[in-house]
Amino acid sequence: MKSARQISSDVRSGASTAEAEVAASLAAIAAKNDELNVFLFVDEEEALRTARGIDERVSRGEQVGALAGVPIALKDNLCKVGVPTTAGSRILKGWLPPYNATVVDRVIAAGAVAMGKTNMDEFAMGSSTETSAYGPTRNPLDPSRVPGGSSGGSAAAVASDMTPLSLGSDTGGSIRQPAALCGLVGVKPTYGLVSRYGLIAFASSLDQIGPFAKNVEDAALLLEVIAGHDVMDSTSLPENAPALVARLNDGVAGKRIGLVRELIEGADEDVVNSVNQAADALRDAGATIVELSIPELRLGLSAYYLIAPAEASSNLARYDGVRYGLRVDANDVAAMNEATRTAGFGAEVKRRIMLGTYALSAGYYDAYYGQALKVRTQMINAFQRAYLDVDLLLGATAPSVAFEFGAKTGNPMMMYLSDVFTIPTNLAGDAAISVPFGVGEGGLPVGVQLLGPGRSEAQLFAAGRVLELAQAPS
C-alpha cells in the first residue's frame, strides 16, 4: 500500500483521487475485516462523500491539507459526531456522540478521511484486544496471535493495509505495544502535546492519543496534524505542534543514547537481540551508546496498577444507565445503576474499578494510591537524572513478539507484564516511539523503543528514522 505521504501528494497533484484511495481502503476492509475483526464500524457512505468533497476542492484548485485523501482509522474511544462509539464496551453500545474529538476535527481539517472505528480492549484496559465486548482482533501477520492492545484494531488496520494511518491511545503502552506486535511505528507523545478532548477517558493523567503508521515519516506527518494547544483540554501544552517531518533526517550523530538494563530485563532473547542490534545501528550512525540502569523503573508496573485503576474507577462512574448507553431496569435508581454496570462491563473493567475504588478508600489511600503517587514522583526524578547524562533512552517495547490467543487471559499479572517497558513513560508524562527492528520467534516483528524527555518528539523521530534506514534493503 502507498504511504500516507504518497497518497496525499498524489491526490493534491491529480495523480490519484481521494475517492479512488478511499475505495481501495474500503475494498481492503471488505476483504479482510470478517477474518481479522479490525473495524467495529465502517463509515462507508460518509467516507466516500468526504473523499468526493476533497476531490472537488482539488479540482477547484483549493488547498486540501497535509493528509488530503488519506484514509485513517479511529480507535473506538475517539468521538465522532453520529458515529457509533463504544470504547469496546457493551455499556456504550449504540451511543452516538454529538461532538467530535479535537483530533478528529484536526485530521478532517487536514483532509484525511475517517473510515470508521477500530476494535480495542474494553475502555483500553488490556494488552491484546481480547477484553473487547465485540470479540478479539486478529494479528494480520499471524491470525492465530493477538495484535497487542489496547489499540489492537488501529494497529491491525495499518498492518493489514486497510488504511495507511490510524489513531490510538496510549495509557500504559496501548499504542507502542501493538505497534511492536504488528511491525509498525507507534508513538506515545509527551503528555499534553495532543488534546484529549473527545477521547473516552481511561486514566486521565496517563492517556495520550498518538499515531500508527508503517513508517516514521507518516507517523510524524500525522502527529504534526493532531498536536498543538487546544483550549478544550486544560492539560494541553501551550505551544503549537512541533515541526517533525522537517527534522526527520537530523540523524543521531553526537547524541548520547542510554541502553537501559531495566528496559530489556526479562524480555525474550529474540527481543534482546533486536535491541542490541538497534544499539549497534545507532552507534554506526554516530551516536554514543551508554549502558545504564534506572532501578526506579522496576516500580512502574505496581504504581501504574494503582494510579490507572484509581482514576478509571472515577472516570467510569458515569456509565450508570441514567443518561446514555445501556440501561438495565430495576426497582430503584441504585439497583438500576448496579444492574446496568453488572451487565455492561466486562471482567477486566470490573477488576480495575474494584482495584481503583479500594486504592482510594479511606484507610487505604495512603498505603496504596498515596504511595503510588510518591513512586510516580520518584520515576519522574529518575528519568530527569538520566536525561542529564543522555539525550534518549533505548530498550524493548514489549517482552515478546505477538503471543497466541488465550496465552495470558487466565493470568492478569502475566498480561500486565506486557506493558512493563512502556508504562514508565506514561507515569513520567514523557514521549516514546516504538519502531520495528528485526524479527523474532515465528518470523514475527520485534519493536524497539526509544524514550525521550517531554517535547523530545523531533529527536525521537530522527532516531527512529535512523533505525528504519538501517534496515532498508540496499
Place this chain on the structure above:
Amino acid sequence: MTLPEGWELVVGLEVHTELKTTTKMFCGCANAFGAEPNTNVCPVCLGLPGSLPVLNVRAVDLAMAIGCVLHSTIGFSTFHRKNYFYPDMPKDFQISQYDLPINSGGYLDLLDGSRVSIERAHLEEDTGKSTHLGGSGRIHGADRSLVDYNRSGVPLVEIVSGPDIRSSAQARAYASELRGILIATGASDGRMEEGSMRIDANVSVRKLGEELGTRCEIKNLNSLRSLHRAIDYEAQRQFELIGNGGAVRQETRHWDENLGETSTMRVKEEADDYRYFREPDLVDLVPDEAWQQRIRGSLGAMPADRRRALLARLDNPTSSQLDALEVVVDLGFDELVLAAIDAGVDASLALARAANELAADIDNIANLTPDAFIETLKMEQSAALSATQAKLVLLALLHGGGDPRAIAASKGFEQLSSDSLGATVETLIAEHPDEWARYRDGDEKLAQFFIGQVMKVTKGQANGKAVISELQQRR
C-alpha cells in the same frame, strides 16, 4: 427560644452560593435560572464520554472576592473529585476542592459586634436538579424521577463557618450579613427562593463547659425564617432527647417548613467515603499577588460600611428606622437615600419610602431616577402632596418614569385649599363633639382620629400635617 440556664446551642453554617457568572464553571453554557429543562447543556456539563472541564476564570474572580471580604487567606489551590453516585450528577463525581481550597480561614463580623470564624470558602460545581414524581416527593419510593441538567456545572462557593454561632438569631444575622456581602461583591444575587443561596445548619447542644455534643445537619432551609425556626426546633428536640435520657444520633435531617419540624433524612452510620483525589483533568490554581490585588481593587463598599454611612445621618434612630435601614442597605437603595438626605429630604421619610414603596416594586426600580425620587419626597415634605398621593406618584414613576409634578397634576393631586380643608374640619368637629372635647383637653391621640376622618371624607387628598394645623388653630 432559649435553652435553660447552663445549656448552650452550638451552630455552624455551610452556605452554598451560586456564582453570578455568565457561563458555567467548566463549559460555555449559559448560567441562567428558569430556562426550559435541559436546554443549557453541552457535552461537558452533561459529562458525556470524552468531555473535559476548562475552568471559568470569572468564577475564580468571584470566589476570591468573597475570600477578600471574609479576610481569608487566598492561596495555591487544587481541584479534587468527590466520588458518589447520584442521578443528577452527570459524571457521578463532583469537582470540588478538598485540602487546598482557594480561601482558607477568615471571619465575619456581625451587627451585634459578634465575630464568626470562617473555616474555608471553596469552589465547586453544582449538580442538576431532580424532580421525583409519586411517593413522598423524595427519591426513595418515587415512581419516576426527572432530571434537569441546566444547573449542572453552575459555579458554587461553599462557605463553611466555624461552630461559633450560639443562637438562632445570630445564625440568621450571619446568613443575612453574608447574603449582603455576596450581593455587594457581585458574586451572587442572593435569591434563596431560587436556590442561588442555600444553607445547611450543623446544630448541637451541650452543657456549658462540656465537649461539643453530637450534631445533626439540617437541610432544606430555603429562607432566613426557615433557618431561624429550624435551629430553634432542633435545639429543643435535642435538649429534650438528652433530658429524657436519650442520645442525639449523628444524622442528616430534613426541615419541613409546613410542619415546622425536622425529620431524619439519612443516618450517618459511618463517615461518608467520597474517595477524594486530585482532579487530573484540571491544572493547579495559582492566584498570584497581582491577581489578588486586582480583585481587592475592584471591591466596592460592603454592607457594614454602607450601614455605617447611613447610620451617621440619623439622630437617635428608632428601631423601625433601623429596620428600614437594614432593608435599604440590603436592597442597595442606600445611595439613593443618601442623595435624598443630601438634597434636604428628611432622613426618616427617605428611609421609609425606600424601605416600603421602592422595596415593594424592586423589579421596576430602573425606571426611577434619583431626581424624581427626591422631587416627590420634597413635595410630600412641603405638604404639596399627601402621603397617599406621594406613594401613588412613586408608583407611577416606577411604572413608566416621568416628571413627578406632571404626574401629580395629571392625577388631579391639587392639595385641598386651606379654606376647603378648614370647612371640612369644622364639620367633623361638629359631628364628633366628645372626641373634640378630649382633644381640647390635651389627648393628642385624638389628632389621628380627626386625620382619619378627614382622609375618609377627602378620599386621601388631604395632608396630615395640614389637618393638625387646622385642628390646633381651633383648639
